[in-house]
Amino acid sequence: MSAAVAASGVVVFDLAASRLRDLNAALAGLTRETNFAAWRVENPRGEHAIAVGVTAPVSITVDGPVGYYCAGMNDGADVTILGNAGPGVAENMMSGRVHVMGDASQAAGATAHGGLLVIEGNASARCGISMKGVDIVVKGSVGHMSAFMAQSGNLVVLGDAGEALGDSLYEARLFVRGKVASLGADCEEKEMTEEAAGILAGLLRRADARAEVSAFRFYGSARKLYSFHVDNAGDY
Amino acid sequence: MNESAGPHIPRTRPRFSATFDREVISEIQRAAATGIYDIRGGGSKRKLPHFDDLLFLGASVSRYPLEGYREKCGTDVVLGTRFASKPIRLKIPVTIAGMSFGSLSGQAKEALGRGASIAGTSTTTGDGGMTEEERGHSDTLVYQYLPSRYGMNLRDLRRADAIEVVIGQGAKPGGGGMLLGQKITPRVAAMRNLPEGIDQRSACRHPDWTGPDDLEIKILELRELTGWEKPIYVKVGASRPYYDTALAVKAGADVVVLDGMQGGTAATQEVFIEHVGLPILAAIRPAVQALQDLGFHRKIQLIVSGGIRSGADVAKALALGADAVSIGTAALIALGDNSPEFEAEYEKLGTVAGAYDDWHEGRDPAGITTQDAALAARLDPVKGGRRLANYLAVLTLEAQAIARACGKSHLHNLEPEDLVALTIEAAAMAQVPLAGTSWIPGKTVGL
Numbered sequence: 001m002s003a004a005v006a007a008s009g010v011v012v013f014d015l016a017a018s019r020l021r022d023l024n025a026a027l028a029g030l031t032r033e034t035n036f037a038a039w040r041v042e043n044p045r046g047e048h049a050i051a052v053g054v055t056a057p058v059s060i061t062v063d064g065p066v067g068y069y070c071a072g073m074n075d076g077a078d079v080t081i082l083g084n085a086g087p088g089v090a091e092n093m094m095s096g097r098v099h100v101m102g103d104a105s106q107a108a109g110a111t112a113h114g115g116l117l118v119i120e121g122n123a124s125a126r127c128g129i130s131m132k133g134v135d136i137v138v139k140g141s142v143g144h145m146s147a148f149m150a151q152s153g154n155l156v157v158l159g160d161a162g163e164a165l166g167d168s169l170y171e172a173r174l175f176v177r178g179k180v181a182s183l184g185a186d187c188e189e190k191e192m193t194e195e196a197a198g199i200l201a202g203l204l205r206r207a208d209a210r211a212e213v214s215a216f217r218f219y220g221s222a223r224k225l226y227s228f229h230v231d232n233a234g235d236y
Numbered sequence: 237m238n239e240s241a242g243p244h245i246p247r248t249r250p251r252f253s254a255t256f257d258r259e260v261i262s263e264i265q266r267a268a269a270t271g272i273y274d275i276r277g278g279g280s281k282r283k284l285p286h287f288d289d290l291l292f293l294g295a296s297v298s299r300y301p302l303e304g305y306r307e308k309c310g311t312d313v314v315l316g317t318r319f320a321s322k323p324i325r326l327k328i329p330v331t332i333a334g335m336s337f338g339s340l341s342g343q344a345k346e347a348l349g350r351g352a353s354i355a356g357t358s359t360t361t362g363d364g365g366m367t368e369e370e371r372g373h374s375d376t377l378v379y380q381y382l383p384s385r386y387g388m389n390l391r392d393l394r395r396a397d398a399i400e401v402v403i404g405q406g407a408k409p410g411g412g413g414m415l416l417g418q419k420i421t422p423r424v425a426a427m428r429n430l431p432e433g434i435d436q437r438s439a440c441r442h443p444d445w446t447g448p449d450d451l452e453i454k455i456l457e458l459r460e461l462t463g464w465e466k467p468i469y470v471k472v473g474a475s476r477p478y479y480d481t482a483l484a485v486k487a488g489a490d491v492v493v494l495d496g497m498q499g500g501t502a503a504t505q506e507v508f509i510e511h512v513g514l515p516i517l518a519a520i521r522p523a524v525q526a527l528q529d530l531g532f533h534r535k536i537q538l539i540v541s542g543g544i545r546s547g548a549d550v551a552k553a554l555a556l557g558a559d560a561v562s563i564g565t566a567a568l569i570a571l572g573d574n575s576p577e578f579e580a581e582y583e584k585l586g587t588v589a590g591a592y593d594d595w596h597e598g599r600d601p602a603g604i605t606t607q608d609a610a611l612a613a614r615l616d617p618v619k620g621g622r623r624l625a626n627y628l629a630v631l632t633l634e635a636q637a638i639a640r641a642c643g644k645s646h647l648h649n650l651e652p653e654d655l656v657a658l659t660i661e662a663a664a665m666a667q668v669p670l671a672g673t674s675w676i677p678g679k680t681v682g683l
Binding site for chain 2: 020021024025028048049052053055067068069072073075087088091092094106107110111113126129130132133148149151152168170171226227
């Protein structure tokens, strides 16, 4: 394993010299009380499954672009990606924070149960698909079918949203500042209640996003597809 | 004789159409009344080419049998020998298929775990996450990784003994799951992160990968998440078994699970169950061929399912090249599903014991396919587990009896050469000779 502890106390792991398996094994072996609280992964070079399944509350900085599923199933770590992220970044995250400094590919935050995913750039299609409680803030735009079958949690988009936003939505809340190309089945615009505005304001603050709450529109489930009914046959 | 009635003229007896038979007519009438498709549980009910259409030849002058009660006939199987550092070792090659908590009661899941553990085999979670009942009572538990990812979490992933990536199932290749509102109780809703009482539709595609190249990366992630310890299964519904098996191999699977259209579901459209997919008999040989072509037969294990009922079915599946089988419907029947004990209650539901398949409605008198606390309490998990263990023992003993008669010291030594087919269709599908001939349709010419 090519890891070294820098003078700053940061553990530096070079993926050009060591195996991904060794990195993930080292991170998986950390306890909540570990003294190795800060990690830096060098030369990620688009490799897949970097820093997956971390359960210790450590900070991990990945110094470059990553492939699929970076920080997948993260459960407590604070992961920062200094570059773009491939598909499924922070998929099924349970808790913690994942921060993408560039753009993210498809299915960012897919099925995630908790934690905060912040994307400084744009996210591609299916951002927040089947999300189950995560908070996602995208400072750019999101692609088509974002929040498809989203169950709970919050998706905040400072830019635009592609077609079929929130298709077959359950109870997730969607906030979009820009244009929405179209809404998916059973997704409708809702009145921005005080509660919703408070949630949005809190997320903007946590993501360090400079935007006015009043500039956003709020979308949620029309709940018309919650029971099978002949009149909705065309939407099933 | 009444003379005013005139001469007697014979009348044609009422004749039912073979095309529009009574079941078809009743379905058209139901559809016209409701406007929505019929939903039910279970697998295909139509007559299909199946293991019944095959026979073992047994020993003869040129084949030497084993003594039935003395000579050993091994039944163990190791699953996941390709990449996993901790492959699964089972005493018998009959496993319990994935069935969800939600579709089944907690007691039923516990009973499955108890029965499988007594028998020395594995059980499997389903589309609803892992419950303490099944983890606590299953010595070996396979954790399904499904498109919905309901209840999917890192802790359960790491405490599973194997992971099964579900791409499809035999009852509905290409379809997602359903769980209707009657069964979305507070506990089920909380596990799935859904509102209570809604008609839930599971996704049919995985949310974060598409196609075999992505699957390879997904399997890599699952291995990284679990330290390369656990066998990774890939489950497909039987539709294109040669290519699906080959692609699963390419993607890095340790085990391929192939489910035929007789395999059950908790709830799906009747039209889907009966008209999509292949019977398992037609799927095994192409899957085995793919493994052989790639040099992985017996190195990557093949588990087949869909209509396994007896030790003869187990032996036939293994002779065709499978390493193990899975049972679902048969396991539920062993627990008590469709028992004549509840005949009066089945009749109140408009059916009879043996035909009950409205598992999605949650009113199962046997307390198995339900979330109703009073009904679920009817199933004693200890007694149910014992019945399942008994049944698994019988499957194993029957398969051993056949294997010994064929001169095999292990169930895995059974081979296609031990089989013949009773019908041309079965001969073609199983790629064994039509009985009394050397003809394998599509393989050999003439009789």
